Amino acid sequence: MDALTSIKSILNIEDDSCDSELSVYLELAQTEIIAWSFGKNSELTEVPTWTQPVQIMAVVSGWNQKGGEGELHETVDGVTHTFSHSTMVGYIHDNLPSYARLA
Numbered sequence: 415m416d417a418l419t420s421i422k423s424i425l426n427i428e429d430d431s432c433d434s435e436l437s438v439y440l441e442l443a444q445t446e447i448i449a450w451s452f453g454k455n456s457e458l459t460e461v462p463t464w465t466q467p468v469q470i471m472a473v474v475s476g477w478n479q480k481g482g483e484g485e486l487h488e489t490v491d492g493v494t495h496t497f498s499h500s501t502m503v504g505y506i507h508d509n510l511p512s513y514a515r516l517a
Contacts, residue, residue, distance in 0.1 A: 476502030
């Protein structure tokens with residue numbers, strides 16, 4: 415199963431209406447994974463297989479922040495939202511080793 419199909423399955427998206435937007439999320443996550451784990455000067459053009467679950471779940475995390483999913487705390491009148499991960503990038507940083515720690 416490819417990454418886009420996996421994401422759509424997790425998010426229960428049954429048509430192709432979100433494919434373009436989800437593909438952008440996948441590309442952004444891929445770019446961040448490569449830069450974070452392999453360095454900004456890496457010649458990688460695709461994420462290694464072992465990082466694909468993090469890429470998929472980072473996209474799911476980022477997508478879910480469009481609504482109320484993933485919220486840990488909400489203040490209604492003060493409009494405060496706290497998510498389990500600050501951003502899709504935060505999810506990647508929390509779940510993959512950084513280049514600085516690898517070097």
